[in-house]
Amino acid sequence: MSTSILEFKGVAKRYTLRQESAPVNGLLARLRSKPVEYFWALRDINFSVQAGQALGIIGHNGAGKSTLLKILSGITSPTEGIISLRGRMAGLLEVGSGFHPELTGRENIFLSGTILGMRRSEIHRKLEEIVDFAEIRPFIDIPVKRYSSGMYVRLGFSIAVHQQLDILLLDEVLAVGDHAFQRKCIERVQVLKNSGVTILFISHDLKAVEQTCARVLLLDKGRIIYDGLPSEAIQAYQRSRGSHFGVRRTQGPPPVEVQRVAFLTEQNQHTDHGTTGEPLHVELLFHAHAPMDNLAFHLLFYGPDGNLATDLNTRTELLSVPEGTAAIRFVCDPLCLPLGLYQVDTIIERVGASDPVEHVLGCAHLPVLSPQPVQGSFQQPCSWRLEQQ
């Protein structure tokens, strides 16, 4: 008998893509059998997990991470293949799913808990622990619709990690709450892992994956392209994103057109990544089809959690550009962003106009490496000295 607690054998999932039609024509369109298109969200997935292991699953949007978790938790069924597993499994695809806004925190603990498969007796036993972990004791008997979003996710997470189980599925759920609570969540996951719970952890948050998992699967276009050490998987993940050009949001040809965003070292060498605490130059190449004045250029860096991490811009001084090609170089010395993959959007705005002149999403992607792990949201450069009083 193998010791694996969970095993995927040749699992694949195919979705049918249907064209959306107007409601009136809906039935007719479906009866008139149009050629259907298929999309394989997962293909040929094979892996097994040992009891007590924490497995991270990473990949770009659309790589199949969530489909994998949905199949595992039973929300949708695989098209091919077989998964065998032992013990009790519960999934948390979104914190607070199953909460009813009108019910109190206490009532929702029972609702959400039983939805996750807990017995009422088990919830009664764990109630105090759940409330304390979520830090919502004073609010336990008021409806959750009056909760702050932080309280909401804390309660949701707390319910999920206080049940008796053998396999725990976590999807992006550690990216919730404030930093203190995130650390608490990761500690809790560690405790569960040490007590023998197998954990499947899906996230964009590479830092959390690295901290939690000893093994990481990298998914790309529905296939496993790497299975092994977290550091290797994260590097492969960051490389796989290349620097393909993004999506233009403006209507029609922009009068000032972004051509490229490039990253350079201090020595003017092109680079494909940045390092926290070291200098990085970002070059924005653009072409103006006609002379233009009152311009401000923005480079927006979106972090792994999808939030704006920083905005490099020229707003301090409005620029006038002649017709032709030019570049703006932003010098970050040092780079303060922590570990992660950042998406760079470009906006060129004309001060006084309501719409931007140019707006491109995902002009570039910047992987940032951190030799020392960054605590908190960014690395504040500072010097220090010891002073005798």
Next chain:
Amino acid sequence: MQIAKMNSPPPLSAPRTIQPPSFSPSRLLSQFWRLTEYWDLLLTLSLHRIRIRYKQSLLGGAWAVFQPLSLMIIYTIIFSKVARMPSEGAPYAIFVYVAMLPWNFFAASLTSASNSLVSHNTLITKVYFPWEVLPLSYLVATSIDFLIGVLVLIPLFVWFQMGVTLHVLWVIPLMALAAAFVFSLSMILATIQVYFRDIGLALPLLLQLWMFASPVVYPLSAVPERFQAWFVLNPMAGIVDGVRRCVLHGASPDFHSLRISLLTVLLLLPVAYGFFKHKEASMADVI
């Protein structure tokens, strides 16, 4: 760490498998059996349904009494005073009220249960449990309204100076039959509604017609002889008439029409459950 391990129930028992949907009777039966593991969920969901329904309403639970009573008064005015409907010797108010109990249970639970999947679409795409628990929980919640309606019947009986016989116990199997019928129908309708929202729009109209095709505001005996054979093909006809016979007349139900109702439900239930489980596998992709 050691303690945590000892506390856990003997884990890693028999391996389970997740695979492409198959619909062998044995698999369906085992899924049906697994439903018992979700008893606590059903209980919690049903309790909350009742709580939510009357939260932030002024009269609260009084609505469960007020609603059938006001309908009773309206029907009595229309069908007894205006239309002179026969009522088999009983006061018309109580005659129609007794039939409205099973009918309202049927109509209300079918409406809410058929809507249950669509109204929980965010849940269905996020977490799995046997989703038939959702329609079931509405069924349980509506049963509470039925029980409240029954309690109201007691003062009505006292008021009209009427009595009951032991035959009144027939209500229990009759209502169980009605519940099984609603459960089967709602599994089909709720599933179809995931794909075509027309169900939610058509159902109120359909139920209105259905009520007048069932002996609620008139006695079964008022239906012309030549139509009666067709008439009792409607399972609700046998159930509503049966409840009225055993509560109002202290008699046993009409076994002929009841047999038809029972047979329909026995055939429908496995078909509906199989259909539901078949579609459940891909429901989250569509909803």
